[in-house]
Amino acid sequence: MAINPVPDHVPPEMVRDFSLFTSPGMPPTPNGDPHAAVACAHDGPPIFYSPYNTQDGRGTWVITRAADQRKVLQDTETFSSHRSIFSSILGETWPTIPLELDPPAHGAFRSLLSPLLSPKRVTALEPAVRERAIALIDRITASATSCDVMKDFAFPFTVSIFLRFLGLPDQGLDTFVGWAKDLLHGDDVERPVAARKIVAFIDELATNRRKDPVDDLMTFIVQAQIEGRRLTDGEIRGIGVLVFVAGLDTVAAAIGFDLAYLARNLKDQELLRSEPARILLATEELLRAYPPIQLIRVATKDIDFEGAPIRKGDYVSCATMIANRDPEEFESPNTVDLAREHNRHAAFGYGPHRCLGSHLARREIVIGLEEWLARIPTFRIKEGTAPITCGGHVFGIENLILDWS
Amino acid sequence: MRIIVHNAKCQGHARCWAQAPDIFKLDDDGYILPGDIQVAEGEQLLASQGARSCPERALEVDRTSAARFEPAAMQPRTGEA
Numbered sequence: 001m002a003i004n005p006v007p008d009h010v011p012p013e014m015v016r017d018f019s020l021f022t023s024p025g026m027p028p029t030p031n032g033d034p035h036a037a038v039a040c041a042h043d044g045p046p047i048f049y050s051p052y053n054t055q056d057g058r059g060t061w062v063i064t065r066a067a068d069q070r071k072v073l074q075d076t077e078t079f080s081s082h083r084s085i086f087s088s089i090l091g092e093t094w095p096t097i098p099l100e101l102d103p104p105a106h107g108a109f110r111s112l113l114s115p116l117l118s119p120k121r122v123t124a125l126e127p128a129v130r131e132r133a134i135a136l137i138d139r140i141t142a143s144a145t146s147c148d149v150m151k152d153f154a155f156p157f158t159v160s161i162f163l164r165f166l167g168l169p170d171q172g173l174d175t176f177v178g179w180a181k182d183l184l185h186g187d188d189v190e191r192p193v194a195a196r197k198i199v200a201f202i203d204e205l206a207t208n209r210r211k212d213p214v215d216d217l218m219t220f221i222v223q224a225q226i227e228g229r230r231l232t233d234g235e236i237r238g239i240g241v242l243v244f245v246a247g248l249d250t251v252a253a254a255i256g257f258d259l260a261y262l263a264r265n266l267k268d269q270e271l272l273r274s275e276p277a278r279i280l281l282a283t284e285e286l287l288r289a290y291p292p293i294q295l296i297r298v299a300t301k302d303i304d305f306e307g308a309p310i311r312k313g314d315y316v317s318c319a320t321m322i323a324n325r326d327p328e329e330f331e332s333p334n335t336v337d338l339a340r341e342h343n344r345h346a347a348f349g350y351g352p353h354r355c356l357g358s359h360l361a362r363r364e365i366v367i368g369l370e371e372w373l374a375r376i377p378t379f380r381i382k383e384g385t386a387p388i389t390c391g392g393h394v395f396g397i398e399n400l401i402l403d404w405s
Numbered sequence: 406m407r408i409i410v411h412n413a414k415c416q417g418h419a420r421c422w423a424q425a426p427d428i429f430k431l432d433d434d435g436y437i438l439p440g441d442i443q444v445a446e447g448e449q450l451l452a453s454q455g456a457r458s459c460p461e462r463a464l465e466v467d468r469t470s471a472a473r474f475e476p477a478a479m480q481p482r483t484g485e486a
Contacts, residue, residue, distance in 0.1 A: 114434035
């Protein structure tokens with residue numbers, strides 16, 4: 001992959017050898033802890049320039065402090081969200097919606113989708129989510145005292161909830177997870193192939209739902225109106241692709257990192273098992289310690305931001321896992337404290353693009369942990385195995401073999 | 406105690422509501438309803454925890470004397486008969 005040269009306006013002393021893709025702990029690592037690895041960003045200046053910090057090898061400014069990330073992500077006029085992360089894989093420039101639209105265009109789409117994922121709506125989905133978790137865990141415990149949590153629980157659980165929300169059958173699950181994996185962690189050949197498949201799939205789904213409406217998200221989108229008009233094919237695709245990609249990988253990764261933490265910290269595991277009422281607050285702390293995503297914005301104008309000469313067109317990275325380890329925002333940020341209060345973590349971002357699915361995501365994590373701890377006795381990482389973690393645009397964990405024999 | 410609500414900053418995290426649903430009321434989209442919140446005695450700790458978990462810092466705790474919520478029944482009685 002080509003590395004862009006550092007632009008002339010970036011002072012050489014502000015360039016750091018740091019990357020969410022290539023720094024130590026970021027490539028696939030057995031028994032890795034990529035979140036702790038990036039916390040080292042706080043040993044240096046609060047803002048610096050990384051010459052290689054996106055999936056396609058671009059340089060970005062790196063905002064390390066939570067307070068500065070809040071400023072960047074709240075100021076959509078200066079820091080635009082329209083950077084075509086998905087469509088650029090195909091050499092195109094259309095936005096995913098509403099994520100890559102800026103206000104005011106953003107508002108109408110966000111208002112359209114917000115009620116579908118509001119706290120109230122998610123409360124109504126809760127029984128179905130719990131039922132799914134219990135069914136999966138009962139199937140595991142019926143025949144084994146060990147399993148691959150990602151393959152047997154985290155992915156089937158989160159993806160099937162999400163497929164139900166989209167209105168898609170469960171049998172597509174493995175195919176969809178495969179696409180997501182190629183898209184997020186694949187090489188330069190795999191990523192465009194996966195992106196093309198996802199686009200074709202969403203386009204076909206939209207066509208089908210227009211012809212034969214059912215009670216699901218895609219039908220809602222093709223029938224919806226904003227500002228007195230139907231949505232264009234491009235807008236429908238932009239929404240469909242975003243919802244599809246956003247729901248496939250992130251929650252499963254979070255559950256994986258959380259269960260890996262509990263498998264290695266038996267006192268905390270026992271605390272949550274014996275006092276399940278603590279899981280709600282503990283989930284927020286685990287979201288703080290192990291968030292999976294970095295957010296990227298592009299400067300719309302020249303601005304000197306907290307001493308950094310950011311110029312129009314520069315990429316600005318707000319990695320949630322870095323903000324969440326900011327010692328100025330969190331006491332002892334590298335310690336997981338399941339009873340932490342006033343936990344203003346950035347796992348779902350700041351500003352108007354706050355993760356639309358955040359309420360569903362945290363319910364899935366809470367319910368997943370509740371049912372797992374209620375049904376599985378003391379579990380550890382299986383002897384002789386080592387979960388593989390990776391950094392990147394979305395942090396991930398695989399091969400998480402837990403044992404409770 | 407009073408919670409000053411900066412509505413423009415609310416992005417619908419609903420962290421306040423998760424801690425204290427009876428104090429922090431949301432609209433159908435999950436954003437906080439407009440208007441400052443007078444906090445009753447006995448709910449101050451909960452309200453302050455809810456306010457202090459807002460990632461956007463949209464909720465400000467105001468403990469100045471003007472903000473003190475003192476229902477008539479709780480005011481000190483004087484010696485009048």
